[in-house]
Amino acid sequence: MKNIFLASAAAIALGAPAATAQTIGMAAIPSGFGVAGNVVALGFSATYSQQLRGVAPNQTHFDAATSATFGFGNPVSGVGVELGVNLTSFRRFGQSGHLSLGVHHMWQAGQGAFSAALRASYLGAWGDIKTYNPAYSLTGSWIGGVGSRLAMFTVGVGTGWGQLGSDRTTRGAVGFAVGLNEQWSANIGYVGQESVIGAIWNPPALNGASIAFSIRNIEDSGNASFGIDVGRAFALMR
Numbered sequence: 439m440k441n442i443f444l445a446s447a448a449a450i451a452l453g454a455p456a457a458t459a460q461t462i463g464m465a466a467i468p469s470g471f472g473v474a475g476n477v478v479a480l481g482f483s484a485t486y487s488q489q490l491r492g493v494a495p496n497q498t499h500f501d502a503a504t505s506a507t508f509g510f511g512n513p514v515s516g517v518g519v520e521l522g523v524n525l526t527s528f529r530r531f532g533q534s535g536h537l538s539l540g541v542h543h544m545w546q547a548g549q550g551a552f553s554a555a556l557r558a559s560y561l562g563a564w565g566d567i568k569t570y571n572p573a574y575s576l577t578g579s580w581i582g583g584v585g586s587r588l589a590m591f592t593v594g595v596g597t598g599w600g601q602l603g604s605d606r607t608t609r610g611a612v613g614f615a616v617g618l619n620e621q622w623s624a625n626i627g628y629v630g631q632e633s634v635i636g637a638i639w640n641p642p643a644l645n646g647a648s649i650a651f652s653i654r655n656i657e658d659s660g661n662a663s664f665g666i667d668v669g670r671a672f673a674l675m676r
Contacts, residue, residue: 459620460587460588460617460618460619460620460623461617461618461619461620461621461622461623461638461640461648462581462588462589462590462615462616462617462623462638463590463615463623463625463638463640463648463650464579464590464592464613464615464625464627464636464638465625465634465636465637465638465650465651465652465665465667466629466634466636466650466652466654466665466667467592467611467613467615467625467627467629467634467636468575468577468592468594468596468611468629469553469555469577469579469590469592470542470552470553470554470555470577470578470579470592470594471542471544471553471555471579471581472509472513472518472520472540472541472542472553472555473507473508473509473518473520473671474509474512474513474518475509475510475511475512475513475518475519476509476510476673476674476675477508477509477671477672477673477674478506478507478508478509478671478672478674479505479506479507479509479669479670479671479672480504480505480506480507480669480670480671480672481504481505481506481507481667481668481669481670482502482503482504482667482668482669483502483503483504483665483666483667483668484500484501484502484665484666484667485500485501485502485503485663485664485665485666486499486500486663486664486665487499487501487661487662487663487664488660488661488662488663489660489661501527501528502527502528503524503525503526503527503528504524504525504528505522505523505524505525505538506522506523507520507521507522507523507538508520508521508522508674513542513543513544513553514544514545516543517541517542517543518541518542518543518544519539519540519541520538520539520540520541520542520557521537521538521539522537522538522539522540522559523535523537523538524536524537524538524559526565526566526567526603527565527566533564533565533566534564534565534566534567535563535564535565535567536559536560536561536562536563536564536567536570537559537561537562538557538558538559538560538561539557539558539561540555540556540557540558541555541556541557542554542555542556547580547582548582549582549583550580550581550582550583551580551581551582552578552579552580552581553578553579554576554577554578554579555575555576555577555578556574556575556576557574557575557576557577557596558572558573558574559572559573559574559575559598560572560573560598567603567604569604570603570604571604571606573596573597573598573599573606574596574597574598575594575595575596575597575598575599575611576594576595576596577592577593577594577596577611578592578593578594579591579592579593580592584616587616587617588616588617588623589614589615589616589617590613590614590615590616590623590625591613591614592611592612592613592614592627593610593611593612593613594610594611594612595608595609595610595611596608596609596611597609599611599629599630599631600630600631601630601631601632601655601661609629609630609631610628610630611627611628611629611630612627612628613625613626613627613628613629613634614626614627615638620640621639621640621641621642622637622638622639622640623637623638624636624637624638625637625638629654631655632654632655632663633654633655633656633657634652634653634654635652635653635656636650636651636652636653637650637651637652638650639651644670646670646671647668647669647670648668648669648670649666649667649668650665650666650667650668650669651665651666652664652665652666652667653665
């Protein structure tokens with residue numbers, strides 16, 4: 439299963455210029471905002487691809503992945519550090535995965551906030567992806583008000599953003615999201631070789647969990663993929 443940007447599924451609730459709370463986030467697009475210190479972010483991702491994925495005889499249209507990302511440090515006064523454990527397929531749960539490591543820093547930028555993150559993934563890979571080389575990315579994101587709406591811009595460059603998980607060609611990513619209300623935001627963008635349309639839902643009933651919906655590669659007839667990502671962050675100590 440290809441790399442899923444679980445970290446970008448987490449919604450961020452901020453106050454918009456119109457004094458109305460809005461949710462903002464990026465579905466299936468990498469973000470420069472990372473996991474804060476003393477926080478663990480859990481994610482689950484399910485995907486359906488029109489083309490078969492995986493290695494025969496275990497090829498399938500459906501797959502799922504899960505991750506746990508632990509945050510350390512203070513990204514505002516210093517540097518935040520992320521350490522992630524990623525299980526890349528549910529076809530043989532736990533038998534295929536990799537570690538990820540990232541550093542990020544956030545600071546005030548005009549009326550909003552900017553964050554940049556440098557990440558490495560596919561570290562210590564095992565199972566079906568044990569031959570994959572590490573992948574690296576540098577991403578920057580800005581959150582602020584655009585008119586009465588909360589908006590988020592992101593741009594990045596990285597390897598491992600191709601349609602094949604083992605592809606290490608350097609490619610770019612760009613995305614834009616807008617807050618619709620307290621529960622919903624919508625985003626568009628392009629990552630590697632794929633266009634992305636997505637939405638983040640932050641329902642109060644889920645007590646802080648967010649659900650991301652995405653459609654990728656819709657311009658390639660017969661090769662689109664559909665994803666649902668569920669994310670939730672918890673404080674490690676109070």
